[in-house]
Amino acid sequence: MSTFFSPTMRREAAEKFAELIVRPRDRADVIAIARAAAIARMPLMMRGAGTCNFGQGIPLRGGAIVDMTGLSEVLWARNGHVRAQAGARLIAIDEFTRPSGWELRIHPSTKRASTIAGFIAGGHAGIGSVTYGILRDRGNIVAIEAISVEEEPRSVELRGDDVNLMHHAYGTNGIITEIEMPLAFAWPWIETVVNFPDFMAGARFSYELASSDGIIKKVITVDAAPNWEYMAAMRPFGRAGWTMVRSMVAEQSLDAFRSVVAAHGGETTVEAPEGAGPYRAPLWEFAWGHTMFQISKERPGLIGNTGLYLDPDVLTAVERSYRRFASLGAMHFDLKRYNGQIGFQGSPFYAFTNEAQMADVIRGMAADGAMVANNHTFIGRKNGVIAVNDGEAEFKAKMDPHGLMNPGKAASEAPPPEVHGSAGAALPTTGWAYESRGASAVTVPS
């Protein structure tokens, strides 16, 4: 999956293989692997479910893939948080907490497959982010326990701002063994599909729904036609040429939700309890990364870029891009809170021609007011929300003194020679600005 959405990365990842796969059964095995890798100077590529899509999982320097799914226990849940081993699947965590009325605040659209450590080390936001923000926002990760890769491996537990030293670090600075996450009330959720005759009506509706703080919601995804028409399961629930908004609201918010729909002239075609929609999958499997995944079943050549349009005046910026790219491709957005602001994350979905075309699209999005991250390169510094600061470099030096963990990907490392001049890395992206946190010096106990 690591290069699934990018023809450029797929090309540049060809012939980059690991040499072996190891699968620890418990913490003692993890320590033994860390020690052995340090002694043999063997690169380690950590692996959960392998669903990351920013190239995080491509081993640039060979070595061993460490499959962490053997450490899959959900350890405990109490007082609104849960602690699980690194390889616990997100769906298993929800199954553990839901009977007592709690669930994860945020999960990726890959909830069925992906692991908690993979999400924290490789993902950034998802279903729930329209209310709770991104994982990097304070309070969205409680604690991370990790082991260093040294001849005498040490263990560290990060809390507070320090969790961001390992979040979205692509497994470059320690082996995560346990994670503690905050929980939210597990509302009975209603999935909805609402259609609008024009794109900006759908965008304005989405913005008002996102900013209606009294309405409890979990996801808002907007697709102009024909994006949703390419998703076979969704096709019966749209209106030809219209814009489709898919969302999830708490059952108790349904009347208020319907008022927002009416105020914007929307036409509702689906209201169904979570997982019971007529499209035969949970609605969250038609949002975030899964939108392109579903579309690619019919249109494998389409691509997108990771633009982030933020308030103030996000709708004006979104409209500029909608008009600019009208003849290129239809707009797709997932709404989220980002550092407290409402954000539209997305781009047009368009047929890939070459990197020069992609660069033009990126320049156009930036001119319209978007920050654009790079989802077509393996290099962490360029492709995500990564804190690049002294704290991060210092922490990596403590946790991975021999530079064995996913070499070449760390935000603090110089790009490896093999990606110099790569078409993906050369795209004119700026990344997503974010107040840098997690810079405090962390003591790794001996």
Ligand SMILES: Cc1cc2nc3c(=O)[nH]c(=O)nc-3n(C[C@H](O)[C@H](O)[C@H](O)COP(=O)(O)OP(=O)(O)OC[C@H]3O[C@@H](n4cnc5c(N)ncnc54)[C@H](O)[C@@H]3O)c2cc1C
């Ligand atoms: C269809 C699709 C939809 C997606 N939707 C979303 C979405 O909504 N939101 C989002 O944020 N992301 C999304 N993603 C990408 C996202 O990163 C993954 O889906 C998921 O969260 C990663 O979990 P995983 O277990 O598959 O991790 P992997 O892919 O196995 O690993 C991800 C990264 O974490 C590192 N890692 C894994 N385990 C450890 C460990 N124990 N210690 C240290 N490092 C470790 C790996 O080395 C790698 O760099 C999507 C991807 C796809 C293909």
